[in-house]
Amino acid sequence: xxxxxxxxxxxxxxxxxxxxxxxxxxxxxxxxxxxxxxxxxxxxxxxxxxxxxxxxxxxxxxxxxxxxxxxxxxxxxxxxxxxxxxxxxxxxxxxxxxxxxxxxxxxxxxxxxxxxxxxxxxxxxxxxxxxxxxxxxxxxxxxxxxxx
Amino acid sequence: xxxxxxxxxxxxxxxxxxxxxxxxxxxxxxxxxxxxxxxxxxxxxxxxxxxxxxxxxxxxxxxxxxxxxxxxxxxxxxxxxxxxxxxxxxxxxxxxxxxxxxxxxxxxxxxxxxxxxxxxxxxxxxxxxxxxxxxxxxxxxxxxxxxxxxxxxxxxxxxxxxxxxxxxxxxxxxxxxxxxxxxxxxxxxxxxxxxxxxxxxxxxxxxxxxxxxxxxxxxxxxxxxxxxxxxxxxxxxxxxxxxxxxxxxxxxxxxxxxxxxxxxxxxxxxxxxxxxxxxxxxxxxxxxxxxxxxxxxxxxxxxxxxxxxxxxxxxxxxxxxxxxxxxxxxxxxxxxxxxxxxxxxxxxxxxxxxxxxxxxxxxxxxxxxxxxxxxxxxxxxxxxxxxxxxxxxxxxxxxxxxxxxxxx
Ligand SMILES: Cc1ncc(COP(=O)(O)O)c(C=O)c1O
Numbered sequence: 138x139x140x141x142x143x144x145x146x147x148x149x150x151x152x153x154x155x156x157x158x159x160x161x162x163x164x165x166x167x168x169x170x171x172x173x174x175x176x177x178x179x180x181x182x183x184x185x186x187x188x189x190x191x192x193x194x195x196x197x198x199x200x201x202x203x204x205x206x207x208x209x210x211x212x213x214x215x216x217x218x219x220x221x222x223x224x225x226x227x228x229x230x231x232x233x234x235x236x237x238x239x240x241x242x243x244x245x246x247x248x249x250x251x252x253x254x255x256x257x258x259x260x261x262x263x264x265x266x267x268x269x270x271x272x273x274x275x276x277x278x279x280x281x282x283x284x285x
Numbered sequence: 286x287x288x289x290x291x292x293x294x295x296x297x298x299x300x301x302x303x304x305x306x307x308x309x310x311x312x313x314x315x316x317x318x319x320x321x322x323x324x325x326x327x328x329x330x331x332x333x334x335x336x337x338x339x340x341x342x343x344x345x346x347x348x349x350x351x352x353x354x355x356x357x358x359x360x361x362x363x364x365x366x367x368x369x370x371x372x373x374x375x376x377x378x379x380x381x382x383x384x385x386x387x388x389x390x391x392x393x394x395x396x397x398x399x400x401x402x403x404x405x406x407x408x409x410x411x412x413x414x415x416x417x418x419x420x421x422x423x424x425x426x427x428x429x430x431x432x433x434x435x436x437x438x439x440x441x442x443x444x445x446x447x448x449x450x451x452x453x454x455x456x457x458x459x460x461x462x463x464x465x466x467x468x469x470x471x472x473x474x475x476x477x478x479x480x481x482x483x484x485x486x487x488x489x490x491x492x493x494x495x496x497x498x499x500x501x502x503x504x505x506x507x508x509x510x511x512x513x514x515x516x517x518x519x520x521x522x523x524x525x526x527x528x529x530x531x532x533x534x535x536x537x538x539x540x541x542x543x544x545x546x547x548x549x550x551x552x553x554x555x556x557x558x559x560x561x562x563x564x565x566x567x568x569x570x571x572x573x574x575x576x577x578x579x580x581x582x583x584x585x586x587x588x589x590x591x592x593x594x595x596x597x598x599x600x601x602x603x604x605x606x607x608x609x610x611x612x613x614x615x616x617x618x619x620x621x622x623x624x625x626x627x628x629x630x631x632x633x634x635x636x637x638x639x640x641x642x643x644x645x646x647x648x649x650x651x652x653x654x655x656x657x658x659x660x661x662x663x664x665x666x667x668x669x670x671x672x673x674x675x676x677x678x679x680x681x682x683x684x685x686x687x688x689x690x691x692x693x
Contacts, residue, residue, distance in 0.1 A: 140635060140638050140689075144689050149690065175645070176646065176660050198660055199630075199660070200628035200630035202630075202631070266630070266634055269630065
């Protein structure tokens with residue numbers, strides 16, 4: 138995937154129209170993430186009911202990759218169990234080459250497993266930007282760790 | 286001075302990046318090095334390597350002569366009265382800390398004021414914050430005008446006899462703005478305040494002498510003027526250097542060491558604790574030779590030409606905002622900008638695909654980013670080897686970024 142395709146196919150849409158942007162008044166878990174190198178910031182709030190994320194909100198500022206990744210993530214985690222969110226986080230991180238493991242994507246049918254999120258795999262070719270894509274996911278992990 | 290001939294001396298500039306010819310526009314962060322500097326360092330390690338100032342053998346004598354020769358070249362470059370006024374440091378940051386901890390720590394007390402400007406690099410902010418913690422002195426900042434100059438309109442009200450230090454950037458690494466040196470130094474003098482110019486950008490880019498500047502200290506880094514990293518210089522007035530305490534203790538900087546007390550070596554050695562970066566000093570000397578040969582007037586003339594061209598061409602791009610003065614007589618070649626809602630990091634990645642290397646971020650100037658009300662900027666910066674065609678490549682890549690981001 139070229140940089141242009143990466144931006145045009147997914148990143149820009151989420152950057153300009155972020156999903157679940159805002160805040161949740163009575164969040165069960167929240168965390169703020171910061172990438173000191175480039176100044177990206179994200180705040181994540183989630184509501185959890187009986188082991189399931191029932192609502193999520195993100196806000197922040199930074200580059201399009203960090204903010205689009207946050208937007209895609211917020212969309213992807215609602216109505217999922219904490220367990221499947223943990224699995225999804227691992228899949229994304231291995232897709233970004235941050236963690237070893239097999240993201241389990243189907244190269245024949247792009248988007249069939251993780252949807253929009255699979256576009257993040259394109260970020261891997263731009264190593265300086267991997268941290269940007271990862272920031273929301275690491276922040277989510279921190280938020281969820283506070284609920285244990 | 287013809288940048289096209291200059292380029293031939295810089296091996297890295299013929300590199301290709303992402304399949305494209307490298308267009309290096311980040312010299313405000315660090316410059317590339319000419320073969321003359323690389324060779325000087327290489328030659329030192331191949332032929333002369335030994336420690337300085339102690340050996341009683343030929344190599345050590347050669348190494349010492351080369352190291353001290355570099356100091357002399359730097360002194361001439363600045364038109365200093367004596368090489369002894371030039372302390373070799375690890376760079377600008379290290380030099381400012383040397384003044385802060387060698388002078389500030391011993392001369393400041395609660396209620397004293399240190400005056401900075403809002404366009405300082407963190408290197409000229411954080412050491413003073415640390416000194417304030419130790420001494421109870423307080424920081425004050427001169428604001429900037431709407432056209433990105435240091436605002437001196439209220440100077441008389443700001444500088445008074447509590448002001449003990451005035452420390453400012455000679456040329457901003459973000460805005461390009463050249464500081465109002467004469468005015469600030471005169472005002473500082475009138476209240477007996479010590480003055481230090483952060484010359485990290487000014488010295489590489491403009492013909493200057495320490496006499497013209499008139500400050501008590503002028504500090505800068507070799508790596509921003511074609512030399513290696515890990516070395517820089519602190520020029521100081523002799524009477525201040527003599528009165529000042531060393532910020533670091535160790536070998537080489539002593540006259541005598543007793544069990545509970547020591548006496549210091551003469552200036553400049555009392556500020557050069559430990560085995561110095563010798564090859565780096567020699568590379569620094571070679572860089573100064575190179576710039577001297579180009580002629581600093583020519584360096585400045587070329588910088589004005591390319592900066593003017595860049596500002597004009599950037600001005601053609603819709604939705605592009607430049608942060609910095611438009612008058613090239615008041616600025617250097619660091620040009621910061623933002624483009625529509627494209628984050629500077631996205632811009633830098635898109636440009637990198639075209640081989641164009643620019644900086645994106647806060648440029649170690651967070652207080653200034655708050656003044657500009659932006660989280661970050663993109664910055665293109667120019668030096669002796671940059672051509673107008675490279676500016677064209679930058680402009681073309683920026684148009685590409687607008688297209689990719691669908692900026693209407
Ligand atoms: C204006 C200014 N001051 C200080 C510094 C710090 O220089 P160094 O990192 O070489 O110590 C820089 C360079 O980043 C600079 O541009």
